[in-house]
Amino acid sequence: MPNSNEPTPSESLLNLSAVSLSRAVQARALSCQEVMQATLAQIDRFNPEVNALVSLRDPEVLLKEAQTKDQVLAQHSERHTPKGWLFGLPQAPKDLSPVAGLLTTQGSPLLATQTTPRDNLMTARLRAAGCIFIGKTNTPEFGLGSQTHNPVFGTTLNAWDSRLTAGGSSGGAAVALALNMLPVADGSDMMGSLRNPAGWNHVYGLRPSLGRVPKGPDPDMFFQQLGTEGPMARNPQDLAWLLATQSGYDPSAPLSLSGNGDETGFFGSLDADLNGRRLAWLGDLNGYLAMDPGVLALCEAALPHFQTLGLGVEAMVPEFQYERLWTTWLHLRGFTVAGNLREFYNNPKTRPLLKPEAQWESEQGQGLLASDVFTASVWRTRWYQRLVKCFEHFDYLALPSAQTFPFSADLHWPAEVGGRAMDTYHRWMEVTIYATLAGLPAICLPAGFSEAGLPMGIQVIGRPRDEGSLLQLAQGWHQAVPFMDRRPPRLGRASRSDLLDRSYRSNSVGSPHARK
Numbered sequence: 001m002p003n004s005n006e007p008t009p010s011e012s013l014l015n016l017s018a019v020s021l022s023r024a025v026q027a028r029a030l031s032c033q034e035v036m037q038a039t040l041a042q043i044d045r046f047n048p049e050v051n052a053l054v055s056l057r058d059p060e061v062l063l064k065e066a067q068t069k070d071q072v073l074a075q076h077s078e079r080h081t082p083k084g085w086l087f088g089l090p091q092a093p094k095d096l097s098p099v100a101g102l103l104t105t106q107g108s109p110l111l112a113t114q115t116t117p118r119d120n121l122m123t124a125r126l127r128a129a130g131c132i133f134i135g136k137t138n139t140p141e142f143g144l145g146s147q148t149h150n151p152v153f154g155t156t157l158n159a160w161d162s163r164l165t166a167g168g169s170s171g172g173a174a175v176a177l178a179l180n181m182l183p184v185a186d187g188s189d190m191m192g193s194l195r196n197p198a199g200w201n202h203v204y205g206l207r208p209s210l211g212r213v214p215k216g217p218d219p220d221m222f223f224q225q226l227g228t229e230g231p232m233a234r235n236p237q238d239l240a241w242l243l244a245t246q247s248g249y250d251p252s253a254p255l256s257l258s259g260n261g262d263e264t265g266f267f268g269s270l271d272a273d274l275n276g277r278r279l280a281w282l283g284d285l286n287g288y289l290a291m292d293p294g295v296l297a298l299c300e301a302a303l304p305h306f307q308t309l310g311l312g313v314e315a316m317v318p319e320f321q322y323e324r325l326w327t328t329w330l331h332l333r334g335f336t337v338a339g340n341l342r343e344f345y346n347n348p349k350t351r352p353l354l355k356p357e358a359q360w361e362s363e364q365g366q367g368l369l370a371s372d373v374f375t376a377s378v379w380r381t382r383w384y385q386r387l388v389k390c391f392e393h394f395d396y397l398a399l400p401s402a403q404t405f406p407f408s409a410d411l412h413w414p415a416e417v418g419g420r421a422m423d424t425y426h427r428w429m430e431v432t433i434y435a436t437l438a439g440l441p442a443i444c445l446p447a448g449f450s451e452a453g454l455p456m457g458i459q460v461i462g463r464p465r466d467e468g469s470l471l472q473l474a475q476g477w478h479q480a481v482p483f484m485d486r487r488p489p490r491l492g493r494a495s496r497s498d499l500l501d502r503s504y505r506s507n508s509v510g511s512p513h514a515r516k
Contacts, residue, residue, distance in 0.1 A: 010037070010038035010041055010042070011038075011042070011180070011491075011492075013030065013034065013035065013038045014039065014042055014180040014183075015180065016183075017183075017234070017235055017237065017238050018089065018183035018184045018233065018234075018238040018241070018242075019085070019237050019238055019241055021035065021089060021183050022085045022086065022087070022089060025073075025088050025089070026073070026085075026087065028073065031066075031070050032066040032067070032069040032070045032073070032088030032089075032132075033063060033066045033067055033070055035066070035088060035090070036062055036063055036065075036066035036088075036090060036132065037063065039090045039134070039181065039182075040059050040062065042179070042180055042181050043056070043134075043181050046179045046181060046490065047176075047181060049157065049162055050156060050157045050158075050159065050162060050175050050179065051138060051153065051154055051155060051156050051157060051172075052137060052138060052156050052166070052171075052172040052173075052175035052176040052179070052181065053092055053134070053136070053137060053138070053172065053176055053181060053182075054095060054105075054135060054136050054137070054138045054152075054153045054172065055095070055102060055103040055105070055135045055136045056135035057102075057133070057134055057135055062090075062132060062134055065132050066088060066132060069087065069088040069130070069132065070088070073087075073088070084128065084129030084130045084245065085129060085130075085241060085245070086126060086129035086131040086245065087129070087130030087131075088130060088131075088132065089130070089131050089132070089183055089184075090131070090132055090134045090182060090183070091126055091131040091133055091134065091182065091184075091185075091186075092135045092136055092137050092172075092173075092176065092182055093122075093123050093126070093133070093136060093137070093186050094136065094137050094139055094169075094170055094172070094173055094185075094186055094187050094188055094229075095107060095137060095138060095139045095172070096139055096142075096143050096169075096188055097120055097122060097123050097186065097188070097229065098116035098118065098119060098120045098123065099116065099119055099123045099133050099136070100116060100117060100118045100119050101115065101116075101117075102115065102116065102133060102135070102136065103115055103116075103136065104116045104136070105152050105153075106139070106141065106142050106143070107138070107139050107140055107141040107142065107143075107150030107151075107152055107153065108141050108142055108151075108152065108353070108354075109151050109152060109353050110344055110350055110353050110354075112152050120215075120216060121214045121215065121216055121217070121250055121252070121253060122186060122213060122214075122215075122229045122246050123186075125245055125246055125248075126186070126245065126246075129245050136172075137170070137172030137173040137176055137182075137185060137187075138150070138153050138156045138171065138172030139168065139169045139170065139171070139172060140169050140171075141354075141355050141358060142337075142340070142341065142358055143168075143169040143188065143190065143193065143227075144169070144337070144355070144357050144358055144361065145168055145169065145357060145412070145413060145425060145426060146167050146168045146169065146191065146192060146193065146196045146197075146402075146413075146426070146428075146429050147165045147167070147168050147171075147409075147411070147412055147413060148165070148166050148167065148169060148171025148172060148197070149409075149412065151355075155409050156168075156171045156172045156175055157175070157409050158175065158200060158201065158406050158409070159174070159175045159178035159179050159201045159202075159488045159490075160178075160201065160202065160406075160453065160454060160455055160488050160489070161406065161453075161454065162409075163408065163409060164406040164407060164408060164409055164454070165200070165406050165407055165408070165409045165411070166197055166200065166201060166406075166409075167196040167197030167198075167199070167200040167201070167402070167406065168193060168196065168197055169187075169188070169193040169197075170185075170187025170188060170189070170193045170194055170197050170198075170205070170232065171197045173185035173186065173197070173232050174187075174197035174198055174200070174201040174203055174205070174232060175197075175201055177201070177203045177232055177233065177234055178201040178202060178203055178487075178488055179488060179491065180491065183238070184231065184232065184233045184238050184239075184241075184242045185231075185232045185233070186229060186231060186232070186242070186246065187229070187230060187232050188227055188228065188229045188230065189205075189207040189227065189228055189229075189230055189436070190226045190227035190228075190333070190336075190436060191333070191426060191429050191432050191433060191436065192207075192401065192402070192429050192431070192432025192436075192459075194206060194207045194230050194231075194232060194444070195401045195432055195442060195443075195444040195457065195459045196401055196402050196429060196432065196444075196457075197232075198232055198401070198444040198457055199400075199401035199402055199444050199446070199447070199455060199456055199457020199458075199459075200402065200405075200454075200455055200456070200457070201455060202446045202449075202455040202486065202487075202488075203232055203233065203234050203446070204232065204233050204234070204235065204236060204239050204443065204444060204445065204446070204474060205230070205231075205232045205443070205444045205457075206230050206231055206232075206243060206441065206442070206443045206444070206470065206471075207228060207230050207435060207436070207442045207443075208228055208229075208230045208243065208246075208441055208467060209257065209439060209440060209441045209464065209465045209466075209467065210225060210228065210255065210439030211253075211255045211256050211257040211439075212228070212230075212243075212246075212247050212256075212257050212441070212465070212467065213228055213229045213230055213243075213246040213247055214248070214249070214250040214252075214253035214255075214256035215227075215228065215229065215253055215256075216250075216252060216253050217252060220339065221252075221253060221254055221255070222254065222255070223335075223336075223339070224336055224339075224340075225255070225439070226332060226333060226336055226436055226437075227336075229246065230243065230246065231246060235478055235484075236270055236471055236474035236475045236477075236478050237270060237475070239443075239471065239474065240267070240270060240471045241266065241267060243266050243467065243471075244260075244262070244264065244266035244267045247259065247260065247264055247266065248260035248263075257465065264467075264468070265468055266467070266468070266471065270471050270472050270474070270475035271472075271475060272472040272475070272476070273310070274309045274310045274311055274472065274473065274476050275310030275311075276310065276312075277310070277312070277395040277396070277473075278311065278312045278313075278314065278393065278394045278396070279306050279311050279312070279313050279314070279394060279395065279396040279397075279398055279460070280314055280315075280316040280390065280393075280394040280397050280398065281300070281303060281313060281314065281315050281316070281398050281399075282316065282317055282318075282397055282398060282399045283296060283299075283300070283315065283317070283399065283400075284296055284399075284400075285399075286317050288322050289403060289430060289431055290403055290417040290418040290419075290420040290422075290428070291400070291403050291404075291417070291418045292403065292404040292405060292417055292418050293418070294450055294451070295400050295402070295403060295404065295405065295456060298447060298448055298449075298450060298456050299400045299447050299456065299458050301448065302448050302458060302481070305480050305481050306477075308480050309473075309477070311395075311396075314394075316390075316394070318386050318389075318390055319386075320382075320383065320386055324379060325379060325383055325433070325434075325437065326427075326430060326433070327376075327379075328376040328379040328380055328383075328437065329430075329433045329437065330364065330424070331368055331372050331375075331376040332373070332376045332377070332380065332437075333361065333365075334361055334362075334364035334365035334367075334368060335365050335368055335373050335376075336365070337358070337361035337362060337365055338361065338362045338363075338364070338365020338366050338368075339365065341354065341358055341361070341362050342362070342366075345358075345359065345362040345366075357425045357426075360425070380437050380438075383434075383437050383438055384437070384438045384439065384440075387434075387438050387440065387461070388464070391463045391464075395462075395463070395469065396460050396461065396462060396469075396470075396473065397434075397460070397461040398458055398459065398460045398461070399434070399458070399459055399461075400431060400447075400456065400457070400458060400459070401431070401432070401444045401447075401456065401457035401458060401459040402428075402429065402431065402432075402456070402457070403428050403429065403430070403431050404417050404418075404428060405450055405452075405454045405456065406454055406455075412425070413425045413426070413428065414428050431459075432459070434461065435459070435461045438461075440461050440462060440463070440464060441461070441462045441465070441466060441467045441470055442459050442460065442462070443459065443460050443462070443470045443471070443473075444457040444458070444459050445457060445459075445460060445473075445474060445477050446481070446483070446484065448481075448483050449483065449486070460473060
């Protein structure tokens with residue numbers, strides 16, 4: 001009788017890293033059709049239970065598109081690959097990101113039938129890199145909240161325990177990654193939306209620096225500076241290559257940073273000597289942040305892995321008025337959300353169709369004075385300057401990626417954390433605002449598992465515009481920690497040493513464009 005934990009051939013294929021999968025396709029060791037068939041089989045197997053992928057396209061149409069990709073490859077030699085590294089690989093952008101011809105509902109009944117006519121900047125770059133869009137990943141309504149549920153598609157469930165939340169708002173992306181339904185995934189992050197679900201599903205999520213991944217086109221391209229799109233992956237190399245694809249200046253995005261993927265070095269080797277680098281552990285900010293039992297202990301038990309890599313680790317909390325910083329957050333977020341939702345909130349017919357949290361955010365934002373917003377920006381500036389001062393002595397600042405372990409999927413948000421009442425629907429994710437307000441890059445590293453087997457992450461904040469150093473740290477972490485091979489129980493035994501992965505995983509990773 002076959003071993004039920006033994007991966008099937010298609011499952012072994014999907015255990016490949018995205019970079020290895022790309023190399024296998026471009027070397028003609030795998031066809032795009034084989035990859036698509038395996039992906040669709042995986043989706044059929046797991047998605048009905050976890051609800052990570054939505055608005056899925058017709059399988060026959062997708063297989064025909066994969067066949068067309070194979071025909072294009074057949075017309076070119078291996079040394080002259082016609083497209084980018086995602087050529088022929090399935091992708092499903094977050095349901096906040098427009099993709100030409102696909103539904104973009106943003107999880108709202110107000111937009112349940114909205115088909116967008118064009119890509120946004122980020123999805124256009126994914127398309128140019130050769131991917132095949134298979135659908136979308138689920139998100140909470142308008143991306144509000146770190147619990148992925150909405151009235152259009154329902155709730156996304158945790159990859160490790162389907163009774164629990166996946167986190168959010170990039171919950172669908174994290175679960176699809178963890179269950180090998182996507183090779184890499186995009187997401188977005190305002191209040192930890194690339195970090196919280198990554199930590200709760202044992203994958204990597206990176207919130208880029210402000211402007212690294214250009215936003216838009218949006219009605220406002222100047223004031224909306226809290227949220228950003230970015231990458232998620234099962235390993236740092238895949239994370240870096242997706243970030244390279246997403247990055248780069250665009251003249252339509254006035255705050256975008258210069259430098260495309262090749263110029264930033266994200267396609268290069270992540271191996272680095274980490275000896276002598278220093279990490280400050282901020283923990284719960286000397287008790288300021290409410291934490292559920294076990295969260296701090298788990299994260300602190302993982303800190304010696306940094307020391308194994310040669311880092312100095314020191315407990316340190318920057319002096320600051322943290323309650324004032326929370327008020328700053330409420331004002332800037334309310335200002336942003338109220339602006340984005342003003343059309344729906346101001347219309348008496350559509351306002352009732354907004355979830356209560358969206359209505360509350362709109363009310364908070366519309367009640368602000370111009371002086372409130374200006375003062376919040378001043379405090380945000382002070383916070384940035386305070387962290388820059390910290391980076392005179394430290395290379396990284398670290399905190400837990402969430403203040404609680406995954407909770408029941410039936411609960412919209414926890415009313416209490418660590419014995420303290422939560423006074424807003426998102427106060428339990430206050431730990432994530434510090435990188436966002438400073439516009440700094442932050443990466444979620446898988447930190448291990450609770451006694452109940454639930455994943456948790458550590459978020460590491462890097463110096464301004466220094467994603468490269470964070471990716472190097474993640475690479476060392478990935479190779480050093482003993483639990484990175486663990487996969488959700490429903491996947492069975494992981495096969496990270498799969499023959500194809502060994503064949504197409506290089507010790508020295510060069511640019512995917514170097515072979516053209």
